[in-house]
Amino acid sequence: MKPVNIGIVGLGTVGGGALNLIRDNAEELSRRTGRTITVSHVGVRRPRPDLTALGIVVSADIMSVVQDPAVDIVVEVIGGITDARAVVMAAIANGKHVVTANKWLLAEHGNEIFAAAEAKGVHVAFEAAVAGGVPIIKVLREGLAANRIDWLAGIINGTGNFILTEMRDKGRDFEDVLVEAQALGYAEADPAFDVEGNDAAHKLTIMASLAFGVPLQFSKVFMEGITKLTRDDVAYAEELGFRIKHLGIARQSAKGIELRVHPTLIPQDRLIANVNGVKNAILVQSDPVGPTLYYGAGAGAGPTASAVVADVVDLVRALTAEKLHSVPHLAFMPHAMANTPILPMEEVVTAYYLRLQALDRPGVLADVTRILSQHGINIEAILQKPADDAAGTVPVIILTKLVVEREMNAAITELQALTEIVAPVTRIRMETLA
Amino acid sequence: MKPVNIGIVGLGTVGGGALNLIRDNAEELSRRTGRTITVSHVGVRRPRPDLTALGIVVSADIMSVVQDPAVDIVVEVIGGITDARAVVMAAIANGKHVVTANKWLLAEHGNEIFAAAEAKGVHVAFEAAVAGGVPIIKVLREGLAANRIDWLAGIINGTGNFILTEMRDKGRDFEDVLVEAQALGYAEADPAFDVEGNDAAHKLTIMASLAFGVPLQFSKVFMEGITKLTRDDVAYAEELGFRIKHLGIARQSAKGIELRVHPTLIPQDRLIANVNGVKNAILVQSDPVGPTLYYGAGAGAGPTASAVVADVVDLVRALTAEKLHSVPHLAFMPHAMANTPILPMEEVVTAYYLRLQALDRPGVLADVTRILSQHGINIEAILQKPADDAAGTVPVIILTKLVVEREMNAAITELQALTEIVAPVTRIRMETLA
Numbered sequence: 001m002k003p004v005n006i007g008i009v010g011l012g013t014v015g016g017g018a019l020n021l022i023r024d025n026a027e028e029l030s031r032r033t034g035r036t037i038t039v040s041h042v043g044v045r046r047p048r049p050d051l052t053a054l055g056i057v058v059s060a061d062i063m064s065v066v067q068d069p070a071v072d073i074v075v076e077v078i079g080g081i082t083d084a085r086a087v088v089m090a091a092i093a094n095g096k097h098v099v100t101a102n103k104w105l106l107a108e109h110g111n112e113i114f115a116a117a118e119a120k121g122v123h124v125a126f127e128a129a130v131a132g133g134v135p136i137i138k139v140l141r142e143g144l145a146a147n148r149i150d151w152l153a154g155i156i157n158g159t160g161n162f163i164l165t166e167m168r169d170k171g172r173d174f175e176d177v178l179v180e181a182q183a184l185g186y187a188e189a190d191p192a193f194d195v196e197g198n199d200a201a202h203k204l205t206i207m208a209s210l211a212f213g214v215p216l217q218f219s220k221v222f223m224e225g226i227t228k229l230t231r232d233d234v235a236y237a238e239e240l241g242f243r244i245k246h247l248g249i250a251r252q253s254a255k256g257i258e259l260r261v262h263p264t265l266i267p268q269d270r271l272i273a274n275v276n277g278v279k280n281a282i283l284v285q286s287d288p289v290g291p292t293l294y295y296g297a298g299a300g301a302g303p304t305a306s307a308v309v310a311d312v313v314d315l316v317r318a319l320t321a322e323k324l325h326s327v328p329h330l331a332f333m334p335h336a337m338a339n340t341p342i343l344p345m346e347e348v349v350t351a352y353y354l355r356l357q358a359l360d361r362p363g364v365l366a367d368v369t370r371i372l373s374q375h376g377i378n379i380e381a382i383l384q385k386p387a388d389d390a391a392g393t394v395p396v397i398i399l400t401k402l403v404v405e406r407e408m409n410a411a412i413t414e415l416q417a418l419t420e421i422v423a424p425v426t427r428i429r430m431e432t433l434a
Numbered sequence: 435m436k437p438v439n440i441g442i443v444g445l446g447t448v449g450g451g452a453l454n455l456i457r458d459n460a461e462e463l464s465r466r467t468g469r470t471i472t473v474s475h476v477g478v479r480r481p482r483p484d485l486t487a488l489g490i491v492v493s494a495d496i497m498s499v500v501q502d503p504a505v506d507i508v509v510e511v512i513g514g515i516t517d518a519r520a521v522v523m524a525a526i527a528n529g530k531h532v533v534t535a536n537k538w539l540l541a542e543h544g545n546e547i548f549a550a551a552e553a554k555g556v557h558v559a560f561e562a563a564v565a566g567g568v569p570i571i572k573v574l575r576e577g578l579a580a581n582r583i584d585w586l587a588g589i590i591n592g593t594g595n596f597i598l599t600e601m602r603d604k605g606r607d608f609e610d611v612l613v614e615a616q617a618l619g620y621a622e623a624d625p626a627f628d629v630e631g632n633d634a635a636h637k638l639t640i641m642a643s644l645a646f647g648v649p650l651q652f653s654k655v656f657m658e659g660i661t662k663l664t665r666d667d668v669a670y671a672e673e674l675g676f677r678i679k680h681l682g683i684a685r686q687s688a689k690g691i692e693l694r695v696h697p698t699l700i701p702q703d704r705l706i707a708n709v710n711g712v713k714n715a716i717l718v719q720s721d722p723v724g725p726t727l728y729y730g731a732g733a734g735a736g737p738t739a740s741a742v743v744a745d746v747v748d749l750v751r752a753l754t755a756e757k758l759h760s761v762p763h764l765a766f767m768p769h770a771m772a773n774t775p776i777l778p779m780e781e782v783v784t785a786y787y788l789r790l791q792a793l794d795r796p797g798v799l800a801d802v803t804r805i806l807s808q809h810g811i812n813i814e815a816i817l818q819k820p821a822d823d824a825a826g827t828v829p830v831i832i833l834t835k836l837v838v839e840r841e842m843n844a845a846i847t848e849l850q851a852l853t854e855i856v857a858p859v860t861r862i863r864m865e866t867l868a
Binding site: 014015029031050110118133135139141143146153176209210211216220222229233236239247255257260264270271274287289292293295296302306308311318322326330331338340345381385394397406427428433 | 750759
């Protein structure tokens with residue numbers, strides 16, 4: 001079967017990320033879709049002889065990408081709304097499917113764009129428009145399709161959340177952190193879009209339509225930014241058991257739909273209150289599933305490209321397979337399953353928590369550490385508690401660094417054989433996670 | 435267009451939940467799919483005259499559901515593996531699509547089942563098999579399709595997590611909490627499936643296949659339960675900055691794939707360390723998106739039915755629409771969009787945090803509380819801080835109960851007019867969330 005040809009309009013952070021991802025993960029994408037996916041044409045102002053050398057057509061005129069008969073799917077990642085709208089509408093008119101990361105465009109012109117796509121029989125996909133790599137569009141549209149959604153509340157601007165996290169953790173002032181966020185490249189080109197709430201309002205507009213089945217209505221979103229928050233407010237809220245987050249909230253109440261972006265005090269013990277730094281999270285309350293939460297990176301080349309290319313995979317699967325089999329049962333094509341071995345537990349490498357119940361006498365710790373050392377097991381921490389029973393034995397807790405399970409099994413056998421160790425050794429594995 | 439007919443095999447907690455959900459949300463489901471979805475036939479041992487009266491065929495012989503020519507989609511929710519396998523294989527042989535919540539069946543016989551489904555050209559959907567209402571199957575298979583998955587770690591047995599949460603929060607013993615979990619109806623019929631890790635291992639088997647593109651290999655999962663954990667271990671781990679969770683971990687390492695279920699120490703500040711009670715969460719580390727997390731109810735009639743009916747919606751959409759348009763752009767069919775009004779902010783009801791900078795003189799608080807009271811605003815908490823500037827003014831922080839924004843706006847205008855209030859009133863909205 002012939003490759004599916006992708007045209008990318010815009011090669012900034014997101015476009016470059018998508019190009020690299022399609023090329024780097026080509027084999028994996030083919031295992032998932034049964035097709036070869038090729039970037040055949042890019043629209044970018046500056047010449048890119050490196051791409052031309054790879055056989056990719058490079059056009060300074062972005063419109064030539066959407067007019068290229070060889071292009072099957074147009075990825076619009078130039079941003080802004082004027083050129084982006086022209087590109088998307090022309091792509092639709094030319095019968096091409098579109099993938100866009102452009103929340104501003106959709107919040108302002110999505111109704112027109114989706115109507116045109118439906119009239120023309122093409123699809124406009126936009127997973128990357130909200131919360132970057134977190135697949136919240138798919139969740140709202142498909143995963144929660146059986147639910148009536150009551151409300152959703154999201155941390156959907158990473159820059160704003162980074163600023164609030166720094167203000168709380170380090171007692172810093174808003175202005176000070178904003179300058180750092182810009183230096184780190186987190187802030188949008190116009191930082192007002194982050195801190196005044198426009199960016200969050202664009203994303204909220206899109207999520208509210210998916211949640212409640214209403215047209216996109218960006219102009220009706222209430223917006224209040226975080227520019228006036230003081231570190232005193234952050235500290236007082238904390239003292240009262242609350243944390244301040246800049247939330248986008250959409251709620252269906254008896255009288256109508258609430259659409260609002262504003263700083264919000266929420267109880268500290270909520271999971272979403274503990275989403276820190278540039279991360280995004282969306283909490284959805286719906287019936288009958290109850291609260292569910294979706295968390296991850298909301299911006300950046302990799303996360304956004306992850307969402308753009310997931311949309312490409314969806315389209316390629318739909319273009320290729322019978323409609324009931326567009327998604328393989330086990331995610332990969334049956335003929336492309338791997339025979340990677342499953343490791344026996346003895347070969348797994350982890351860190352460990354050990355608890356030894358030892359006689360309270362000199363030399364015990366020396367024996368224990370000698371045995372661990374002989375098995376190449378390094379100690380991360382030791383905690384010896386006071387004697388806790390009439391027999392005068394003491395619990396010794398040891399955290400180890402990474403070691404292969406086989407060595408740990410052997411070490412535990414030897415530890416167990418020590419006369420000073422009076423109860424079975426407790427061993428619990430440890431993981432750092434992320 | 436004729437209705438899509440659903441046959442449900444098994445009317446226990448999950449089957450009853452699915453039946454109710456399809457009936458209660460019928461209009462919403464039709465707005466999302468463009469079709470009427472009807473439960474036409476149920477297989478259940480006891481007679482159900484209440485269902486017969488609704489025009490639903492009720493068969494004591496479950497096989498007659500899968501043999502009914504009018505049934506388009508079979509929902510298998512009898513549990514166990516012997517009868518369930520017979521039902522699913524017969525449904526496939528009869529050319530019917532299948533939705534199942536049965537993780538045990540898929541972990542043990544999924545390879546055979548999916549091969550049969552592919553040969554016959556039908557689809558077997560199983561979102562409900564892992565983490566109940568959290569759409570983790572769709573996330574792994576579609577949402578993260580552009581990623582190489584490095585590892586995933588999940589709290590995927592709610593009973594086990596409830597027990598560990600109680601042991602930590604209340605210093606209770608394992609046995610004691612297990613008895614309560616059974617009384618509360620959390621535990622599986624055979625509690626060993628929860629606390630020894632079988633249930634988690636079934637789910638991990640399924641997720642690992644989707645993540646790494648390997649066949650289902652339940653027999654190779656390493657399993658260690660939580661039955662030997664003591665409250666001392668839980669407390670020592672806490673003292674060292676860790677929390678113990680019963681995790682299912684699948685990791686692709688250089689040598690092969692790790693599949694393991696065991697108690698695990700993880701740093702307290704990780705988001706997944708703060709998933710408490712019967713909730714489930716899955717943390718996925720993949721490239722390029724980085725860590726993402728999915729959280730929600732992992733069991734119960736409502737959450738499981740949410741996933742079962744989401745699968746039904748997927749199938750109905752695929753059976754109905756052109757393949758590129760099976761999912762409407764904005765989740766609902768274009769002709770079925772609602773014109774629910776968007777509420778002006780003045781009509782939104784929330785609680786508030788107010789910070790007033792007041793002259794430190796008698797009677798100020800009386801004036802403030804009088805104004806709030808006149809607008810029907812009840813006070814939840816007051817925090818008055820010591821004078822914080824040379825001018826001798828004091829910050830007064832007030833948390834209010836719920837009130838409509840219009841009244842709060844009016845109250846703030848009056849507060850601002852008090853001569854004792856020397857700076858603009860700060861107002862931040864508050865939400866309880868979930």
